[in-house]
Amino acid sequence: MTTVVFLLTPGLHLLDLAGPAQVFSTAADTGLDYRVRYVAEHADVPTAQGVGLRAETDMPRLGSDDLVLVPGWRTRDGVRRHVLGAGHAAALVAHHAAGGTVASVCSGAFALGDVGLLDGRRCTTHHELQEELARRRPRARVIPDVLYVSDGGVVTSAGIASGIDLALHLVTTRHGPATAAAIARNMVVHTRRNGDEPQASAMLRHRDHLVDIVHRVQDTIDARFRSALRLADLAAAVGVSERTLSRAFSAATGLTPLRYQQVLRVEHAEHLIGRGATVEAAARAVGFQDARMLRRLRSRPGAVRL
Template sequence: MPRVVFLLVPRVHLLDVAGPAQVFSTADDLGHPYTLTYVAEEPEVATVQGLVLRTETAWPSLAPDDLIVVPGWRGPTRPASAGTLRRLRDHHASGGTVAGVCAGADALGRAGLLDGRRCTTHHTVQDELARLHPRAEVVKDALYVEDDRIVTSAGVAGGIDAALHLVAARHGPRAAGEAARAMLVHMHRDGTAEQVSPLLRWRSHVDETVHRLQDLIETRFAERLPLRLLAEATGCSERTVTRLFSRATGLTPLAYQTALRLERAGHLLERGATAETAARAVGFEDARALRRLRARPGRTMHSKEASWTQAHP
């Protein structure tokens, strides 16, 4: 029976532990056996959220089929002692898999496991991870990355995606899908999915007029929304709509609508829809425009790249 060992450090994030643990526990319930173990250098570990977790201080014997998961934490806590980091290295050297959730990637880096490998972490600390571990290739804005049995994820809910990925790799996509359904996770997101949805990415401004415009576009993103309609909805001129929207978000209204369409189309494709069905569901005339836009690096359209021809072929 494969074992999943969670290495906990002080001020660990509760969901970074609970999310992946729930995935493997659910997989176990569905007939894919796992034993979950929680270890730390002290018998109790306080989470950032205030809950104190009781742990083992003695490590179990590990086999190559076993998995070590290092959940993320908050603050300047050093991840683990030299002896604990050596355990991570030894497990990987013996053929085992080691995963880091969010800041847990730093522990893997301190163990030397990120050198020469691709990895990721939460978007707020990606630059810090790259600074601390310059020999690692930090992939920006990815949900999770696997490179030579080293798995790193964005953290928080991204840890669930990484765990589902590991279940799929070991037991097949159907097993991961069954676990996701049992957990009421709407979908198993691909590792290359953006960490921050367009619904949230451009919402940090304080312009209420633009927020109203975004509400309208989000509600009717599959429709043709000419500037005239947006201007009438806000009582502004078309030129003012474009100026306010671009100043607040860095995008034109059309580019924002296209980003929403691409995100929704991606969800549909991951759930088995054909390109033609997904394209028509989000407002494109056919699959050609969808394929063209999805093939662009980064997939995010900037203001100068958007045209009515692309959005409404």
């Protein structure tokens, strides 16, 4: 079981907490082995939005597969003081030192900076706070205009709703993009992945829509992209005509179902080639009969090259 600990601070923003908490809760509902815990210095936690929360006060025992996440908070006077008690601060540092992942949403990055976890690392925070964070933590490299940054087991995200993107990214790294896309679909949010990574999986990149029949067909293609998939069978599976499916799929993703499948095949082939496979072996592994089609698709402008 993976434990996700939300380390709560007074005045926290509800969406900083609720967004990623919903991602991991939904992951658990789909059968993944997650347990969400809420820990704070004091059992009663006031929030910036006026709703009080209750939390545990003792940090649970954690392993290297577990996650500690600090949501952001609002200050009354604009001064960002140290908000973590000595015990919880030490537990946060010890968890990271033992190989665990720590993360923050919005101004939660200041808490990570206070305990030295941003030193020498790339990071981000809410756009209105980036200059302040860079000034206070000169040894950190604050990255603007991204939703999240991952560097050495420390994952930081921008403001408020970007905590959802951070959590989906963490699910992607552990369980793959198809699982993250399914969770995003369940939550009725766009699946975005424009953190600091130059490549975004096609499974996520083309899920930025709310068309149910297209999502269902994408689920099938994602799971069976190595197989020969007939348009007629895909259309029949969702109860529409081939013409209707083609139009809906193209409007939602910018691709035909066949082209989407080809993009997935090429993307997976590039991963295999990057790990030492020959073009011929990679082509066979992803479902091409021979390497000629793979070479042709790889040579297209804009083709994925890892």
